[in-house]
Amino acid sequence: MTNWYAVAVGFVVMTVVGVVGLAVPGVGQLAAGLVGGFVAGYMAAGGAGRGAWHGLLAGSLGGVLVALIFGVAVSALGAVGLGPLGPVLSGGVFLVGVVIALAMGLESALAGAVGAWIAEA
Template sequence: MTDWRSVIVGFLVITVLGIVGLTLPGVGQLAAGLIGGFVAGYLAGGGLGSGFWHGLLAGALGGIVGGALLALVVGVAGFAGGPVGGALGGLAGAGIFLGALAISLVMALESAVAGAVGGLLNSGPSEPAGRRY
């Protein structure tokens, strides 16, 4: 079962570190994906498979949301050029979104590997201590 709290926390770590990581292009985003995936996997616990799954979800969510926001900004900015600019901006936005989906796949895989390591380090029960009955 998916622990969405772990996925959201991992996603937020990826987002914040990705923004900070813009100062080191490429390396900053790689580190953000690894650290966020590790956090998601560690918080979810449950071993290798659970950590892999939660890291994968956090990384994919980060890539898709980031790509959608970038595509939206480019598409809306195209409307400043009138109807032709709007059409070109929409096409550019769609192309950027498809490219971002491909990048999110890579980001999800790196986060999944880091999540597997985090889940392995916290291989106890996957339920948080406060939720046990």
């Protein structure tokens, strides 16, 4: 059974670390996914598979949030005619959002498995 409290805490940790990590582009977001997934997996415990599942859920929620923000930003740019992102990505925003959610979910799942493994040790 899914421990939604662990998923929520992992998501919140991921969001906070991600906001702080904006100072270091790229590395900050990677660290956010890893730390949030680790926390979710550690809190869920119960083996590497269970930790990976909880990390995946926390990371995917974070990825969906980032994808939504990205979609709104691209739509706003396209609506006001600023920047090249609006017309270029208007048809591919959904695809980019799916890739973001998948990437954040996979790295968080890996970290969640490690977190659960450490919790069991």
